[in-house]
Amino acid sequence: MGAALGASADGPTCYSRLTNEWICRQYVEDFRPEIQHATIEHLEITALSVLLGLVIAFPLALVARRFTRLESTVVGVATGIYTIPSLALLPLMVPFTGLSMTTVVIALALYALTILVRAMLEGLRAVPDEVVESARGLGYGAGRLLFRVELPLAIPVIMAGLRVATVSTVALTTIGSLVAYGGLGNLIKDGVNSNFRAELFTASVLCVVLAVLLDVLIVLAQRVLTPWTRGVRA
Amino acid sequence: MTVFGDTWDYLTTWANWTGDRGMLHLLEQQLILTVTALVLALVVGLPLALWLGHLGKGGFLAINITNIGRAIPTFALLALFVTADFPGVREFGPYGRAGLATLLALALFALPPIITNSYVAVREVPSDVKQAADGMGMTGAQKFFRVELPLALPLIASGVRLALVQVWATATIAALVAGPGLGRVITDGFFRTNYGKGIAGAIVVGVVALVLELLAAAAQRLVAPSRNGSSQDRDSSLSGAASTVAADVG
Numbered sequence: 001m002g003a004a005l006g007a008s009a010d011g012p013t014c015y016s017r018l019t020n021e022w023i024c025r026q027y028v029e030d031f032r033p034e035i036q037h038a039t040i041e042h043l044e045i046t047a048l049s050v051l052l053g054l055v056i057a058f059p060l061a062l063v064a065r066r067f068t069r070l071e072s073t074v075v076g077v078a079t080g081i082y083t084i085p086s087l088a089l090l091p092l093m094v095p096f097t098g099l100s101m102t103t104v105v106i107a108l109a110l111y112a113l114t115i116l117v118r119a120m121l122e123g124l125r126a127v128p129d130e131v132v133e134s135a136r137g138l139g140y141g142a143g144r145l146l147f148r149v150e151l152p153l154a155i156p157v158i159m160a161g162l163r164v165a166t167v168s169t170v171a172l173t174t175i176g177s178l179v180a181y182g183g184l185g186n187l188i189k190d191g192v193n194s195n196f197r198a199e200l201f202t203a204s205v206l207c208v209v210l211a212v213l214l215d216v217l218i219v220l221a222q223r224v225l226t227p228w229t230r231g232v233r234a
Numbered sequence: 235m236t237v238f239g240d241t242w243d244y245l246t247t248w249a250n251w252t253g254d255r256g257m258l259h260l261l262e263q264q265l266i267l268t269v270t271a272l273v274l275a276l277v278v279g280l281p282l283a284l285w286l287g288h289l290g291k292g293g294f295l296a297i298n299i300t301n302i303g304r305a306i307p308t309f310a311l312l313a314l315f316v317t318a319d320f321p322g323v324r325e326f327g328p329y330g331r332a333g334l335a336t337l338l339a340l341a342l343f344a345l346p347p348i349i350t351n352s353y354v355a356v357r358e359v360p361s362d363v364k365q366a367a368d369g370m371g372m373t374g375a376q377k378f379f380r381v382e383l384p385l386a387l388p389l390i391a392s393g394v395r396l397a398l399v400q401v402w403a404t405a406t407i408a409a410l411v412a413g414p415g416l417g418r419v420i421t422d423g424f425f426r427t428n429y430g431k432g433i434a435g436a437i438v439v440g441v442v443a444l445v446l447e448l449l450a451a452a453a454q455r456l457v458a459p460s461r462n463g464s465s466q467d468r469d470s471s472l473s474g475a476a477s478t479v480a481a482d483v484g
Contacts, residue, residue: 083443085403087410087417088436091424095237095433164304171307175407178424185309192313192411200317204310211305 015198024198031199035187039206042183045173046214048105050166053112060113061120062146071121078114086111086175094179104176111172112165119161123154156229159222163215170211184210240430241437244423250434257419257438264415265442267329268402271340276394278341279348287356287386288378296353303346308404312339316411323411332413336405343404344397351393355386391457395450402446406439416442 014024028035064074089107097103127150135149174185182189184203191200223230244250251258286292315321315335326333359382367377409417416439423431 080444083399083403083447084440085406085417085436085443087406087420088403088439091420091429091432092436094424095429167301167304171305171310174307174309175410177309178410178421185307188307188310188313189410192317195317197317200310200313204307204314207307207310208305215305 015196020195020197022197022201024202027198028202035202035206038184038187038203039210041181042170042173042185042207042210045101045104045108045176045181045183046166046169046210048101049108049169049173050112050162052105052109053116053165053169054162056109057113057116057120061117061124064117064121065124074117075121078117081110082114086172087178090175090178099179099181101176101181103179104173104181108169108172108176112169115161115165115168116158119158119164120154123157123161124150126157127153152226155222155226159218159225163218166214166218167211170207170214174207237429237433240428241433242430244431244434245437250431255418257416257435260414260416260418261438261442263328263330264402264405264417267333267337267340267408267414268398268405271337271401271405272344272394272398274337274341275344275348275397279345280352280390283349283352284356284378284383284386287353288374288382290357293353293357296349300346300350303343308339308343309407309410311342312336312407312411312413315339316413330414332408332411335411336408336413336415340401340405344401347397347400348393351396352386352390355389355393356382358389359385387457388454391454395447395454398450399443399447403439403443 013019013026013030014021015027015030060074064071086107089110090103093103093107097106131149131153132145135145140149173183174188176182177185177189180186184207187199187203188207190196191203250256253259283296286296312335315338316323316332321334321338323332324334325331326337329337363381363385364377367381372380405415406417406420408415409421412418416435419435420432420439423429423433423435
């Protein structure tokens, strides 16, 4: 009878089987390395996926813009990818890429891609024609026109898309726990399976915090990248 | 590859479709679940969003609720529901284990895009049209039902259509907490290294998603036929906005 009390000398912690509280500082202190590892993995997967998405989306957007006939196809395929459930996409890829982080990164990059291609097309389309004409008149070639005139002006719209893509990717990364590479999702999964409330709650809150932090970071980056938008207001 | 041979075998074996744990039953379960969650979200979200849009108030909340919703992983939400004392894993109606938790999580997932799209739809009705309605002496209710609602309908419909397909896709996540639906086939096959079965489940979910998308598109054309000409670009730009606004897979 008294054995349960003797289990720990300094009294039951808030995450013991008996109390199983949602919010528990003791859990965060005792499992700090595990939580840190999961958070770093989560960030890593998110960053790699969004970067890969950006790298693929850019040429796709350029091609879609250059050949207008392809545009509806590209946008259509992008929308089509979005209807594939994440839980279905991961198993589809496992025979090729195995139970690895690559599987998760490629799947998430595909989802990020769909948002980013659209944002890039919208951003480039929003560049005023007269600006493009004047640049041409000044003797800008296609490459310089794109990188020195069109892209900078498209940044606000592209950044808006990047914010959406990043925040969704942070949330989606949790699904990676299906192949054991889900960052904080691994903790969430373990929390459900072992009815460990503190673990589940802490990981969920950290997910949202990560999403908000990255969102703020992108907004700050945009302010640095587009100083002229601030100059107008000042 | 043998995996695809296994997939084909699984899909073509009739026994896998029938019975209590067969794919047809799971498919039906997930369909009912999707529709109920969507209806729930519509009943709660639509009147609120339309009313706010009509008044032109609460825009900050109506637009940002989607951003907030996007940051909350549906898996985390579902996990929290299942682990909590309520709703827990209790069965609910035809939805099986963890049915109520799944239903609530999906309804909450569908709510933000519906609210934001419908709000934007009513707000985006050109102000000169609204002024003309005022000038004709229409009351607030008349203006809403005869002017704003008909003009907002295409965008509202495209928001609902997006929500439908996304709820269907997201419903598979219920399997991660041993809940209802076709996700079960995927996770079962996966955890027992029967990849053929897992892929078969994924294909069925994907095909149904596609069918739902096509059906919804047809229904949308019935409810809100997109007028040709000038309204075309308005329609496409708005649905573009709607899709960036609502984009969120589970």
